[in-house]
Ligand SMILES: Nc1ncnc2c1ncn2[C@@H]1O[C@H](COP(=O)(O)OP(=O)(O)OP(=O)(O)O)[C@@H](O)[C@H]1O
C-alpha cells in the first residue's frame with residue numbers, strides 16, 4: 331500500500347471510530363431537545379423544556395442522589411479494601427495470591443443479573459438487611475475488581491527498596507506506606523475511583539433486583555419512567571449524565587494526567 | 593575509637609529454609625571504611641541488610657556502638673543505607689528527598705533547611721534542589737542518595753554497590769568523593785562491591801566473602817600480597833594456582849619440577865611473577881596481547897595453560913612459538929588448601 335492510500339485508510343478508520351463513539355452521544359443530545367411529546371430522532375423542532383423537566387421529576391432527584399451516594403461511597407469502600415489488597419498482592423509472595431486475583435476478578439466474569447438475584451435471594455430476603463445496604467454492598471463488590479486491577483498496575487513499578495529506604499530514614503512501615511507508596515500511586519487510585527464511579531453509576535443488572543419502595547438507582551428509575559412515559563426527558567437526562575461523566579474525566583485529566591493510568 | 597563498633601557474633605541469616613550466611617563473625621572499627629568483597633550471591637547484600645535491620649538473624653547477635661540491636665527495628669538503629677538502585681523518592685524533588693528523614697524527626701524548619709543545604713553541598717548538588725530524581729543523571733542520583741543518608745548523621749553508613757551503575761570515569765570520580773566524605777565526616781562505612789580493584793582502592797580493610805563465609809580479612813595490601821587460600825589468590829589476580837607434590841607442582845594435565853621444595857599444599861603466581869624468556873621449562877604460545885607496559889602471554893605447558901607477563905623489551909613471540917619460562921620461588925605465594 332502506498333503512503334497516500336494508507337493515510338486515507340487511517341482517516342476512514344478514525345472517522346468510523348469517532349462516528350460510533352460520538353454518534354450515539356449526539357443522537358441523545360438532539361433527541362432530548364426534540365419539541366415533541368414522544369422520543370423522536372431526528373428531532374422535530376428544538377426545545378430545552380425536556381432538559382428542564384428532568385430537574386422537576388421528584389423520583390429522578392431521589393434516585394440521582396442515591397446513585398451518587400452509592401457511586402461515591404461504594405467506590406471509596408472498594409478503594410479502602412482494594413488498595414491494601416493490591417499492595418499485599420504486589421509486595422508479598424502470598425500463598426494463593428493467584429487464587430485471590432481470580433476471585434477478585436469474579437464479579438467481572440459473573441453476569442451482574444445473577445449477582446443481583448443472588449444478593450436478593452440469599453442476603454436481603456433471609457437476613458432482612460435493607461435494600462440500601464444491599465445496594466451499597468453490591469456496588470462495593472462490583473467496583474472492587476477494578477480498584478484492585480488499576481491500583482495494582484500503578485503499583486507494579488514501585489520498587490520495595492523505596493519503602494525500605496523510608497524505614498531507614500525513620501518511618502514506621504505504615505508511614506512508609508502513606509508517605510512513599512500512596513503519593514506514588516495517587517494517579518492510579520484516582521483513576522480507579524473514576525472508573526469505579528462511572529461503573530457504579532451506570533450499573534443496571536445488579537441493581538435491577540435490588541430496589542424497593544422509594545429506593546431505586548437512577549438507571550433503574552429511568553427504565554421505570556420509560557415504561558410509563560415515553561417523552562424525550564429520558565434522552566435529555568442521559569445527555570446530562572454523559573456531560574457529567576465527561577466533566578469528571580476532564581477535571582481529573584487536568585489535575586493528574588489520569589489517562590496515563592488507564 | 594572502638595575496635596568493634598559494629599560487632600556481628602555468630603550471625604546466621606536465612607531466607608525461608610535456606611541459609612545464606614552461616615554463623616558470621618565480624619568486627620568493624622569505628623570510623624573505618626570496610627569493603628565487603630566477593631562474587632555474586634556470596635551474601636554481601638544479605639549481611640548488610642542484617643546490619644541495617646531489614647533482615648532478622650535466625651541466630652546470633654548484632655551490637656552497634658556497644659548496644660545490642662539484634663531485635664531493634666530498622667528505623668531505630670540510626671544506620672544509613674545507600675541502595676544499589678538508589679531508591680530515591682520519585683515524587684519528591686532533590687531537596688525534599690534529602691529533607692525526608694529530618695522532617696520525620698520534627699526538627700525546626702530552619703535546621704532542616706540548613707542541614708539539607710549542607711548535605712546537598714557536600715555531594716556537590718547545590719542548585720539542584722527543585723529537580724526530581726528522574727531529571728537527574730545516574731551520578732547525580734547516586735550523590736543525592738548519598739546526601740539523603742548522610743544528613744541523618746548515621747552511626748554507620750552502608751553502601752550496596754553504589755558505583756556499579758556508573759561509567760568508568762564517573763566511578764573513579766565518585767570513589768574519590770566517597771573517600772573524601774568519609775574522611776571529612778568520620779562516619780563508619782561499609783561498602784559492598786564485587787570489583788576487586790574498587791575494594792583495593794577504597795578500603796581501609798577488606799572482607800573477602802565466599803558462599804556466606806569470610807574467606808579472608810585484611811588490609812588491601814595484605815590481601816593483595818598475601819592471599820591465604822586459592823579462592824582469595826584467584827580473586828586477587830594470582831592467575832596461576834597449582835597443587836604441590838614434593839618438589840613439583842601438579843595439575844590434572846601433568847607436573848613440573850620446581851627448583852625448590854615447597855612447604856605448602858598449594859602455590860600461586862601472578863602473571864608478572866612468572867619469568868619469561870629464560871628458565872628450565874618450555875611453553876608454546878597460545879595467545880598473546882599487548883598491554884602497554886608489558887606483553888601478556890598464555891603458554892601451553894606441561895601444567896596446561898600458564899599466564900605470564902613478559903617485559904616489553906623482550907622480542908615478541910608469535911602464536912605457536914616456544915618460549916622458556918620459570919616459576920621462581922621468590923614470587924611464589926604459598927596457599928593453604
Ligand atoms: N529474597 C531472597 N530469597 C531467597 N534467597 C535469597 C534472597 N535474596 C538473596 N538470596 C540468596 O542468598 C544468597 C546471598 O545473596 P546476596 O543478595 O546477599 O548476594 P550478594 O553477595 O549481594 O550478590 P550480588 O553481588 O549479586 O549482589 C544468594 O545465594 C541468594 O540466592
Ligand SMILES: [Mg+2]
Pocket residue numbers: 636637638752
Ligand atoms: Mg548484592
